[in-house]
Amino acid sequence: MCNTFRAELVACRDVHFPWACKRVKGLNTVCHWLYATISPFQGFSNNSHVDNEDADVSILVNLGQHAILELCHYNVQLVLQPLDVVVFLSNSVYHHTLQHAAHVANPKSEVGDCMAITCFFWQGLVDEHEPTKKSIHYLAEEAEAAAKKQDWK
Numbered sequence: 001m002c003n004t005f006r007a008e009l010v011a012c013r014d015v016h017f018p019w020a021c022k023r024v025k026g027l028n029t030v031c032h033w034l035y036a037t038i039s040p041f042q043g044f045s046n047n048s049h050v051d052n053e054d055a056d057v058s059i060l061v062n063l064g065q066h067a068i069l070e071l072c073h074y075n076v077q078l079v080l081q082p083l084d085v086v087v088f089l090s091n092s093v094y095h096h097t098l099q100h101a102a103h104v105a106n107p108k109s110e111v112g113d114c115m116a117i118t119c120f121f122w123q124g125l126v127d128e129h130e131p132t133k134k135s136i137h138y139l140a141e142e143a144e145a146a147a148k149k150q151d152w153k
């Protein structure tokens with residue numbers, strides 16, 4: 001591991017994640033210190049893109065069916081089997097996912113059978129921008145408080 005990458009990981013663990021945890025109650029109970037966001041999705045991405053809001057480093061976990069991850073920056077296509085994990089810089093490497101040719105040829109294969117999870121840390125948290133959306137814990141507390149008010153009446 002190069003020193004620059006190691007320094008980024010240490011900064012995320014020691015600086016960025018603790019800062020985010022002070023602002024998003026319960027974040028440390030649902031997320032690993034490296035990944036403040038875990039996002040499942042189905043299907044494939046339509047176009048090659050970079051994820052501008054992601055900080056270094058993202059993880060892609062392939063589930064469901066075989067898929068292809070195209071890393072356009074490197075002119076490479078990676079064949080992903082179910083449970084394969086790819087670690088890459090989604091914020092600077094153009095990429096997209098494609099259905100594997102074996103599934104395209106199979107009339108019983110559905111695009112929705114491809115599922116994946118991406119894990120990343122928001123660049124905005126690294127830059128110490130206050131989160132603008134309410135966390136799930138905040139919304140749950142609000143719902144609980146509203147329910148208690150209903151019981152008091």
